[in-house]
Amino acid sequence: MLLTQYNPFKELRDLESKLFSSRDLSTEDSVMNFTPKVNTREGEYAYHIDVDLPGVKKEDIKVDVKDNILVISGERSHKEEVKEEDYYRIESNFGKFTRSFTIPDNTDIENIEAKSDNGILEVVIPKVEPIDTTKSISVK
Structure with missing residues (x-):
């Protein structure tokens, strides 16, 4: 008697491979389920x-600040066109994304800069010296 470990997801994976075996999911998943990776540093x-x-053009990126929340959003589109002698195929996919970040109080919101270069968006949020809100009041 041969013992095997039960895998509850095996049947699901088998079904998935049968349903999607003729499709190239690597391109489709990367476009339809678009969540950009982010690195933050101080x-x-x-x-x-x-x-x-x-794959995202500068014109398709939007950076907004409202109520100390920085929102980066945009859209990328993918179009694949194949022309052969006996057929013509066009596949179009797109993906929208939004990422939000809470900005600390010690930032200069008026001078935030964003630059896109070679598929990397860099947002620089300058720091400011904290304003001393302590005030002495003379007693009369």
């Missing part, structure tokens, strides 16, 4: 947010 004078946006 420097001495600024906070930095780097967003990996391959």
